[in-house]
Amino acid sequence: MPIIGVIAEYNPFHNGHIYQIQEVRHRYPTAHIVVVMSGAFTQRGLPAILDKWTRASIACMHGADLVAELPAVFALRSAQDFARGGIALLHRLGCVDYVAFGAESNPSILSALASTLENASTQKEIQRHIRAGDAYAVAVSKAISGQSLMDEDALRTPNNILAVEYLRSLHHLQSPIEPIALLRKSAAHNETKLQRDISSATAIRRACMASPPMWDAIRTAVPSESCHALQASAAEGYPSMDTLHRLLIREILTRSDAELSELAGVSEGIEHRLRRAAKESNSYEELADYVQNRRFPYSRVQRLLSYILLRLTKEDIAEFDRALPLYVRPLAFKKSAHVLTRIRKECRLPLISRVATELSEEQLLQTSQRTALQKMLRYDLLANDLQALSKPAIGTLRQDYLQSPICLP
Structure with missing residues (x-):
């Protein structure tokens, strides 16, 4: 089959x-x-x-x-x-x-x-x-x-x-x-x-x-x-980057050029353009539009701004690119298909059903002593928290610790 x-x-x-x-x-x-x-x-x-x-x-x-x-x-x-x-x-x-x-x-x-x-x-x-x-x-x-x-x-x-x-x-x-x-x-x-x-x-x-x-x-x-x-x-209220605009401004203006340059996607002096845009923009769209240029098209700028919010570093990206995905994290599955059973037998990666078994909330907050898997998983959790914060009424934070994979018949 x-x-x-x-x-x-x-x-x-x-x-x-x-x-x-x-x-x-x-x-x-x-x-x-x-x-x-x-x-x-x-x-x-x-x-x-x-x-x-x-x-x-x-x-x-x-x-x-x-x-x-x-x-x-x-x-x-x-x-x-x-x-x-x-x-x-x-x-x-x-x-x-x-x-x-x-x-x-x-x-x-x-x-x-x-x-x-x-x-x-x-x-x-x-x-x-x-x-x-x-x-x-x-x-x-x-x-x-x-x-x-x-x-x-x-x-x-x-x-x-x-x-x-x-x-x-x-x-x-x-x-x-x-x-x-x-x-x-x-x-x-x-x-x-x-x-x-x-x-x-x-x-x-x-x-x-x-x-x-x-x-x-x-x-x-x-x-x-x-x-x-x-x-x-x-x-x-749907998630929107406009809701995160002020948080993004804070991230940009409270970091030095050297600190910004350590983040993924920051290159060719774009940190200077980011800082100017942060001071002049009144919305997320204005900010992204100001930063974009020939080398940094709008889609690339959107990803860059997300890296800033996640504090995703070049060092971590380089490590992840060498390692490639380090775990399988089911979100939903059909019990009757028995696919998870087969994956457990043949998969080369750990299968994570409960996040806390691999990354405790205490480890989430640490700044060091994390394995590559824990670092990678941590960014998933931070991204989910950002999505929750991007709603007009804040969604459930730390939901990854609360939600198990959804099992359908």
């Missing part, structure tokens, strides 16, 4: 995700589906609209057999590192046969792009463009534009970018996991308008935050469980 991995954010879980799971089940009727999912924060550097346990349990209600958390130190990274963290975690489970992912291009184009990006000459060209001031994504696009049979536009879509990075990560890890590219149906990844049946997560979030929320349209784009959860969250 094959096990198929999926790397996702489910922010929120919608009809397009149901389609993906159904398509996998159509191709492999007897397969179990294991999802590696971002936790409290997403790759955009923003808090997820719903908590991680709710999103995971809804996914299990609609076809997933197990949802495990992608550690925050990989979930909050660029496409290359996000993909590497997700693939490495699936690989280390020891029992995953395939990884399925959405794409806008056929598999042959994706494979060709992945192979091209592995060439030393291509990497050299990418670095040349980066030194000239281009962001990584732009540098990659320029590096392949002149090469025969390479479709530069294929790397302009988020799903294709991730798909190519998944393929590269499988190659680097020499993983036996086989890729399954599923052509995307209907709405584009960042489509901002709701579509009939399948809409992008971006459009759904915008509809939720409209005044008033567009509930009739949202109901056509998400399963009922997601809609109910979104309505409940709306009543309390």
Whole structure:
């Protein structure tokens, strides 16, 4: 019985995700589906609209057999590192046969792009463009534009970018996991308008935050469980980085340039720009907009600001990149699938059901004497607390110590 991995954010879980799971089940009727999912924060550097346990349990209600958390130190990274963290975690489970992912291009184009990006000459060209001031994504696009049979536009879509990075990560890890590219149906990844049946997560979030929320349209784009959860969250107030703006200003203005330069993502003198922006901005959006430039596009700035709030250091990031994910943390699972039983037998990593067994609240507050696993896990807990603080009415703090994995029949 094959096990198929999926790397996702489910922010929120919608009809397009149901389609993906159904398509996998159509191709492999007897397969179990294991999802590696971002936790409290997403790759955009923003808090997820719903908590991680709710999103995971809804996914299990609609076809997933197990949802495990992608550690925050990989979930909050660029496409290359996000993909590497997700693939490495699936690989280390020891029992995953395939990884399925959405794409806008056929598999042959994706494979060709992945192979091209592995060439030393291509990497050299990418670095040349980066030194000239281009962001990584732009540098990659320029590096392949002149090469025969390479479709530069294929790397302009988020799903294709991730798909190519998944393929590269499988190659680097020499993983036996086989890729399954599923052509995307209907709405584009960042489509901002709701579509009939399948809409992008971006459009759904915008509809939720409209005044008033567009509930009739949202109901056509998400399963009922997601809609109910979104309505409940709306009543309390959705997470927002604007709520954390003052805390962010404090973090920036109470640190010296030397201290800021120790944080992940801070380079090329951006700490000076951060300090000026902190003094002049009246909102999170103003702050991020002020800081962005050619080398630091908006998405990169959003991640950088999250690193500042988490106090995520370059030293820790370097250690995590060497170690890759160090644990499996189930958020929700189907008891009847017995996937956890198989993972316990074959997985190369510790399986964490109770956080306190690996990281006590006392150890959480220590500044030293932590193992790499404890450091990595600590950032998950800090990210979840930040998500709670980003709500208009503060959510449950230290929830990771209170919440067990959700077990469904």
